[in-house]
Every structure is written in structure tokens, then in C-alpha cells.
Amino acid sequence: MDPGFVKPEEEVKEGEDKGQGVVIPQIPGDVKLRRCGYCLVKQPMRARHCQLCQHCVRRYDHHCPWLENCVGERNHPLFIVYLSVQLVVLLWGGHVAWSGLYFEQSWEWLQHNIFLLVSFLLIFIFTIVVLLLLVSHLYLISCNTTTWEFMSHHRISYLRHSELENPFDQGIILNLWRFFCSRHLTAWENIYFHKNSEPV
Incomplete structure (x- = not known):
């Protein structure tokens, strides 16, 4: 599905409802959005251009080779x-495979099993592998960061x-x-500039 591709028409109709249940977020007037060097759209904060999909993706996390699609704000x-x-399916399959094993110390048993x-x-x-991937994604989600931001922070x-x-971190619960x-796309610029303007 659409991971949150940035569309060129959003520049004209920024902040309007497009009739698809998506609200294009408003950004502060003094914020300058970066223009993508590949597809030439204005990139919202946290968006990145995916070379494989040939699109800019909102809140880009990663390009999944198994799904052959980007993981972004809409499908994460x-x-x-x-x-x-x-x-769950792997745990069930492991249980089924383990329950079928009756251990005996013989070469014939090994050949049959x-x-x-x-x-x-x-x-x-x-x-x-899947457990580690799920736990790492849940940790990043609880910190409100993406795989791309975590790996390329510098x-x-x-x-x-x-x-x-x-x-972007607003506490684990939030x-x-x-x-x-x-259900709506987020204007990350508002959170970013609000947090950075607070005294530390």
C-alpha cells in the first residue's frame, strides 16, 4: 500500500482535505521545506526519497526487500x-515441528526425521530474526524515531x-x-520547532 508518498499537488493544496480521508498538515509559515533533488517535490520533515520506489516517503522508516515496498507514515x-x-505463525510452526519429533539414538531415526x-x-x-526485528521496531516507535533516523542520526x-x-519524542504513551x-498525517515541523523553542 501507499507508505505515505509525498505528492506534488500537496504544494498547491496544502492543508486541505483531499476527499480521501487524508488531511495534509499545515506547517509554520517561516519553515522552509527542502526540495527533493530526484522527484522535485517539497519534502516535509522526516521524509526521504527512496531510490527503489522513486518517490519521497513521509516519516520514512526503511525500504523492506521482502515486501518490495517502503515502510512509512501510512503503512508502518x-x-x-x-x-x-x-x-505467531512461526511459533505455531515451531511447536508443530517440535511435537512431531520423537528422539531415538539411531541412524535410521535420523534419516527419517x-x-x-x-x-x-x-x-x-x-x-x-522476526522477534528481534519486532522488538527493535517497538522500541523505536516508543521513542518516536525511525530506523533511518536511528541509523543516520549524524x-x-x-x-x-x-x-x-x-x-519528536513526546513520551512513551503519546x-x-x-x-x-x-489516522491523519502529522506536521512534524510543528512538534520539532515547538520542542526546540522550549528552554532546556
Whole structure:
């Protein structure tokens, strides 16, 4: 699905409802948005151009090679649901594979059960990978940061010049609420400039 592609018509109709249930957020008048060098649209804060999708994506997290799609502001909650369902299926598959094993110390037993052992080992490895991925994403969500921001903090201008380590963090509860329950796109510029103007 659309991860939150930045569209050129948003420049003209900024702040208007487009009839698709999406409110294009208003930004402060004195904020200058960066123009993408590839698709030439004005990038909202936290957006990034994806070379594989050939689009700028709002609140860009990463490009998932398994889904062949970007993970951004609009589909990131569904990506978490996808990882959760995948983890449940892997745990169930691991349980089924383990329950089919009756251990005996014989070469004949090993020949008959080698595929079951290999499948259990693969399921175990994939379960660990998906669990680590899910836990790391939930941690980043609770801090209101993205994988891209976490990995490239030193290269992103709005993070490098911020007085705060993470200017978008609003506390765990509000971060989780905004991530899972908000239906509208967020004007991250408002949060960024509000937080940076507060005395530290």
C-alpha cells in the first residue's frame, strides 16, 4: 500500500482535505521545506526519497526487500501487525515441528526425521530474526524515531542541529498513541520547532 508518498499537488493544496480521508498538515509559515533533488517535490520533515520506489516517503522508516515496498507514515502500523502475525505463525510452526519429533539414538531415526529437524532449525532461526526485528521496531516507535533516523542520526540536518537528542519524542504513551491510533498525517515541523523553542 501507499507508505505515505509525498505528492506534488500537496504544494498547491496544502492543508486541505483531499476527499480521501487524508488531511495534509499545515506547517509554520517561516519553515522552509527542502526540495527533493530526484522527484522535485517539497519534502516535509522526516521524509526521504527512496531510490527503489522513486518517490519521497513521509516519516520514512526503511525500504523492506521482502515486501518490495517502503515502510512509512501510512503503512508502518500495518508493518508491525505483519511482523506480529509472522511471529505467531512461526511459533505455531515451531511447536508443530517440535511435537512431531520423537528422539531415538539411531541412524535410521535420523534419516527419517532429517527434514523435520532442518525445518525446526530454520523456523527457530527465522523466529529469532522476526522477534528481534519486532522488538527493535517497538522500541523505536516508543521513542518516536525511525530506523533511518536511528541509523543516520549524524547525517540528518534537522537532528544534527537540534538541541535535543530526539525532538519528536513526546513520551512513551503519546508516542504509541500517535503511532497506532492517529489516522491523519502529522506536521512534524510543528512538534520539532515547538520542542526546540522550549528552554532546556
